[in-house]
Amino acid sequence: MIHVTLEAQAEQIELENVKSVVALLNKLKRKPARCLVIREQEGGDQLLTPDAQLRYGDRIRIRDVSSRG
Amino acid sequence: MKCRRCKEPAVVALPSHNSGFCGDCFFMYFSRQVDKAIRSHELFSREEPVLVAISGGKDSLALLLELHSQDYQVTGLFVDLGIPDSSDLARAKVEAFCAAHGLDLQVVETAAHGLAIPVVKKAVRRPICAVCGKVKRYYFNKVAMDQNFAALATGHTLDDEAGRLLANTLRWDGPYLSDQGPRLEAENGFARKVKPLFRLTEFETAVYCFLKGIDYHMSGCPYAQGASFPVLKEAMADLEEKRPGQMLSFYLSFLEKGKPAFTAMEKEQGADLAPCVECGYPTSAGTCGVCRIKAQVADAGGI
Numbered sequence: 001m002i003h004v005t006l007e008a009q010a011e012q013i014e015l016e017n018v019k020s021v022v023a024l025l026n027k028l029k030r031k032p033a034r035c036l037v038i039r040e041q042e043g044g045d046q047l048l049t050p051d052a053q054l055r056y057g058d059r060i061r062i063r064d065v066s067s068r069g
Numbered sequence: 070m071k072c073r074r075c076k077e078p079a080v081v082a083l084p085s086h087n088s089g090f091c092g093d094c095f096f097m098y099f100s101r102q103v104d105k106a107i108r109s110h111e112l113f114s115r116e117e118p119v120l121v122a123i124s125g126g127k128d129s130l131a132l133l134l135e136l137h138s139q140d141y142q143v144t145g146l147f148v149d150l151g152i153p154d155s156s157d158l159a160r161a162k163v164e165a166f167c168a169a170h171g172l173d174l175q176v177v178e179t180a181a182h183g184l185a186i187p188v189v190k191k192a193v194r195r196p197i198c199a200v201c202g203k204v205k206r207y208y209f210n211k212v213a214m215d216q217n218f219a220a221l222a223t224g225h226t227l228d229d230e231a232g233r234l235l236a237n238t239l240r241w242d243g244p245y246l247s248d249q250g251p252r253l254e255a256e257n258g259f260a261r262k263v264k265p266l267f268r269l270t271e272f273e274t275a276v277y278c279f280l281k282g283i284d285y286h287m288s289g290c291p292y293a294q295g296a297s298f299p300v301l302k303e304a305m306a307d308l309e310e311k312r313p314g315q316m317l318s319f320y321l322s323f324l325e326k327g328k329p330a331f332t333a334m335e336k337e338q339g340a341d342l343a344p345c346v347e348c349g350y351p352t353s354a355g356t357c358g359v360c361r362i363k364a365q366v367a368d369a370g371g372i
């Protein structure tokens with residue numbers, strides 16, 4: 001299971017059986033070039049590329065790039 | 070995925086460049102794109118003072134920091150529109166960011182000129198975003214002109230530029246097409262306008278901000294309306310996903326092959342500008358748009 005925060009919607013969800021960033025983006029209906037996929041971790045959050053594998057218990061933040069401001 | 074340059078693990082994938090980069094190599098890539106943009110279109114030199122229009126969003130903050138780190142003489146300008154739950158939050162982020170990086174910042178409060186946007190919104194009938202945009206552009210230009218900045222730089226990215234080009238092309242809008250591009254010359258009371266991020270996407274500025282730890286303003290404006298422009302911007306992004314590199318080539322080809330024709334056409338047919346009779350700002354209508362907004366606010370009892 002992974003924990004996902006959708007920053008733009010201020011929403012948190014949990015997903016089972018999502019093994020990679022590509023799979024996660026497909027599930028969330030997001031395009032790789034339209035959001036940052038960030039793994040929260042001690043010592044500094046990390047950006048993930050679409051081919052990166054996800055691990056059980058990962059805490060991921062999705063930051064849409066086109067949020068206005 | 071491995072970094073194309075140094076083979077360390079990549080943190081960002083860039084399909085349009087068929088590559089991925091680690092953090093350090095991404096910064097190098099980003100700086101080179103800005104440098105190439107500035108030099109290829111002679112946007113400004115290191116001897117010229119440049120005013121950078123700052124909204125508090127990722128693109129303008131990334132631009133200000135990057136130009137500063139490349140030793141350009143930059144000053145940020147934030148126009149505080151007085152919009153509740155938005156302007157003050159953006160301003161606080163901008164002030165903290167500039168203080169942390171030792172960047173020069175100026176702030177103009179439109180309320181001090183009788184133009185707080187909530188007051189304007191009550192007084193005018195037109196959609197507030199069009200009016201608000203006019204007010205912002207007015208003060209960016211005014212400060213650039215009054216203080217003799219050589220150029221006014223904005224954080225427009227390739228997504229903004231290609232999206233706008235698509236919109237203008239769908240209407241074959243001659244005047245807008247003739248004005249589109251990374252450098253617009255100073256003339257008739259308008260400062261030179263430049264867009265040093267035109268080779269970089271919004272995704273890339275978002276990555277830059279993340280990796281630099283820039284805390285930018287993300288929450289939207291309470292008055293934001295769904296405009297047709299973001300739809301086209303999204304359409305362009307969809308096209309880019311299917312054909313990486315298309316967005317940049319669409320824009321660069323326009324600059325090279327399409328724009329000269331529109332510029333020539335506008336030279337013959339363009340409207341004549343003269344200083345506003347009230348404030349001296351260039352206009353084709355006697356009294357400029359902002360002075361007319363001020364009059365409407367005064368009529369509505371705002372000032």
Ligand code: SF4
Nearest residue numbers: 198201202290292293
């Ligand atoms: S959304 Fe509209 S009203 Fe709000 S800051 Fe932008 S242009 Fe102004």
Ligand SMILES: [Zn+2]
Nearest residue numbers: 072075091094
């Ligand atoms: Zn590298």
Ligand SMILES: [Zn+2]
Nearest residue numbers: 345348357360
């Ligand atoms: Zn005027």
